[in-house]
Amino acid sequence: MNGQSALLPRKYTQSNAAVQRMSALAELSTDEMLILHNLSRQTRSYLPREELWNESKPSSPRIILSGWACRQRTLGDGRRQIVSFMLPGDPCHGLERPTIPGTCTVVALTAVVLADAKTLETAVNVNPSLYPGLTRAVRLLSIYESLSLQDQVVRLGRQTAYERMVHLLLELHERLDTVDMVINNVFPMPLTQEVLADALGLSIVHVNRTLQQIRRDGILEVRGGSVTILDMEVMLALSDFTPVSGNFE
Amino acid sequence: MNGQSALLPRKYTQSNAAVQRMSALAELSTDEMLILHNLSRQTRSYLPREELWNESKPSSPRIILSGWACRQRTLGDGRRQIVSFMLPGDPCHGLERPTIPGTCTVVALTAVVLADAKTLETAVNVNPSLYPGLTRAVRLLSIYESLSLQDQVVRLGRQTAYERMVHLLLELHERLDTVDMVINNVFPMPLTQEVLADALGLSIVHVNRTLQQIRRDGILEVRGGSVTILDMEVMLALSDFTPVSGNFE
DNA sequence: CGGTCCATTGAGCTTAGTCAAAGAGCGTGG
DNA sequence: CCACGCTCTTTGACTAAGCTCAATGGACCG
Numbered sequence: 001m002n003g004q005s006a007l008l009p010r011k012y013t014q015s016n017a018a019v020q021r022m023s024a025l026a027e028l029s030t031d032e033m034l035i036l037h038n039l040s041r042q043t044r045s046y047l048p049r050e051e052l053w054n055e056s057k058p059s060s061p062r063i064i065l066s067g068w069a070c071r072q073r074t075l076g077d078g079r080r081q082i083v084s085f086m087l088p089g090d091p092c093h094g095l096e097r098p099t100i101p102g103t104c105t106v107v108a109l110t111a112v113v114l115a116d117a118k119t120l121e122t123a124v125n126v127n128p129s130l131y132p133g134l135t136r137a138v139r140l141l142s143i144y145e146s147l148s149l150q151d152q153v154v155r156l157g158r159q160t161a162y163e164r165m166v167h168l169l170l171e172l173h174e175r176l177d178t179v180d181m182v183i184n185n186v187f188p189m190p191l192t193q194e195v196l197a198d199a200l201g202l203s204i205v206h207v208n209r210t211l212q213q214i215r216r217d218g219i220l221e222v223r224g225g226s227v228t229i230l231d232m233e234v235m236l237a238l239s240d241f242t243p244v245s246g247n248f249e
Numbered sequence: 250m251n252g253q254s255a256l257l258p259r260k261y262t263q264s265n266a267a268v269q270r271m272s273a274l275a276e277l278s279t280d281e282m283l284i285l286h287n288l289s290r291q292t293r294s295y296l297p298r299e300e301l302w303n304e305s306k307p308s309s310p311r312i313i314l315s316g317w318a319c320r321q322r323t324l325g326d327g328r329r330q331i332v333s334f335m336l337p338g339d340p341c342h343g344l345e346r347p348t349i350p351g352t353c354t355v356v357a358l359t360a361v362v363l364a365d366a367k368t369l370e371t372a373v374n375v376n377p378s379l380y381p382g383l384t385r386a387v388r389l390l391s392i393y394e395s396l397s398l399q400d401q402v403v404r405l406g407r408q409t410a411y412e413r414m415v416h417l418l419l420e421l422h423e424r425l426d427t428v429d430m431v432i433n434n435v436f437p438m439p440l441t442q443e444v445l446a447d448a449l450g451l452s453i454v455h456v457n458r459t460l461q462q463i464r465r466d467g468i469l470e471v472r473g474g475s476v477t478i479l480d481m482e483v484m485l486a487l488s489d490f491t492p493v494s495g496n497f498e
Numbered sequence: 499c500g501g502t503c504c505a506t507t508g509a510g511c512t513t514a515g516t517c518a519a520a521g522a523g524c525g526t527g528g
Numbered sequence: 529c530c531a532c533g534c535t536c537t538t539t540g541a542c543t544a545a546g547c548t549c550a551a552t553g554g555a556c557c558g
């Protein structure tokens with residue numbers, strides 16, 4: 001992505017998800033790359049279902065280095081709604097976007113490794129002009145998050161179960177692609193049908209039947225923890241998915 | 250709200266919605282109040298249904314001084330989803346929150362007056378420490394917007410038509426209250442049932458029947474362009490609404 | 499081998515959507 | 529002043545997408 005990375009000492013050239021995500025969003029200097037590489041130095045691991053953050057637990061910002069998480073809210077009677085998914089390279093909380101209170105919690109969906117992003121936050125906030133690449137990347141991350149939330153609203157409000165499922169899978173495909181987790185149109189799918197149901201506003205049973213229908217239609221396969229896109233054209237058309245337009249300012 | 254406002258020349262003491270909104274969010278100095286008052290000097294009016302902004306029309310940030318607007322997205326076959334409502338005192342686009350591309354447009358739901366918020370944006374971005382009150386207020390505006398979007402997702406994903414309607418009306422009540430547009434639990438309701446339907450992910454007919462049921466249950470009245478809250482307790486309980494906790498940091 | 503978690507299937511039901519038509523309110527122009 | 533045209537609301541009858549309940553099957557693991 002960036003010729004300058006060739007200048008880095010070898011020990012830093014094994015990139016983490018944050019490096020991949022950010023350097024796909026903006027040109028980064030050697031200094032900036034180093035800050036991201038060093039995220040891997042202060043990490044903590046979590047188990048599936050473990051809570052990564054909640055409103056009453058303020059902490060320094062975190063970035064997901066590996067694993068999947070979600071932001072969710074639970075109603076009084078136990079109904080759960082997943083507001084958004086967080087993938088490797090995504091900020092978990094507190095980066096640029098101010099800490100959001102409310103009744104949301106962030107929960108691990110798989111095993112997760114978080115990095116402390118304090119130094120990144122400081123770099124971007126204290127002297128943005130010193131780190132133009134990181135500043136831009138963080139700004140773009142925030143934009144992507146907003147767009148993804150808008151997509152979620154449209155899915156839930158105006159799409160059928162079938163459309164919602166295809167649309168969400170396309171979004172995951174696009175996001176995983178930016179951190180090189182899509183190979184030959186195959187990407188990992190660690191979400192259970194229950195999680196998909198709570199994200200798409202459907203019942204588990206209906207998620208199951210919808211997936212079967214999609215499979216039968218031959219536009220994708222869901223099997224053994226991974227998804228294979230078989231007919232991207234059809235998927236785009238019938239779900240009204242709008243890919244993010246590469247680079248914008 | 251702020252003793253210093255007594256020091257302002259009389260011509261500035263007639264406050265606009267931006268002054269009310271912001272000064273409810275943070276203590277503002279005389280200078281800061283002046284910036285907000287002066288928003289009223291450069292305005293433009295729009296008619297209902299007029300487009301206030303879209304992605305291909307970048308412009309300086311705007312604030313709504315009067316009228317209601319919404320951010321919406323339209324699917325290929327014409328289905329529309331309203332993502333969020335924008336009320337007097339709300340930023341219309343481009344303030345703090347970076348300009349969001351994608352397929353969203355901002356549309357006037359009533360007659361609307363927008364103010365150019367360039368000076369405000371400059372004040373907050375160029376020298377935040379000079380305008381701590383405005384900086385904090387703008388940050389909080391952004392937080393509220395995020396919370397409101399989360400609410401929208403939960404409504405659409407996991408609530409019944411009845412709950413959605415009550416929940417949305419409570420949100421509008423709360424937001425209008427911050428700009429003194431609620432008097433004795435009565436507030437203006439310029440939204441048609443079609444608009445409510447597109448916001449709540451329902452059909453017009455079902456919105457109509459839901460409103461009738463709510464009326465019959467005696468928890469609120471919707472009549473002649475205004476809403477009267479009759480039983481706040483019941484509304485809060487059965488819609489799972491969480492009021493924003495006054496002040497937080 | 500039993501337990502646990504997840505996926506799958508069937509049957510019946512409910513919420514909400516669709517279609518179609520009729521009122522109600524309002525501004526405008528004859 | 530009334531009639532019209534427009535937009536918005538209301539009603540009825542029917543339909544359908546998606547939900548609930550309940551049971552079964554499959555994979556993995558101690």
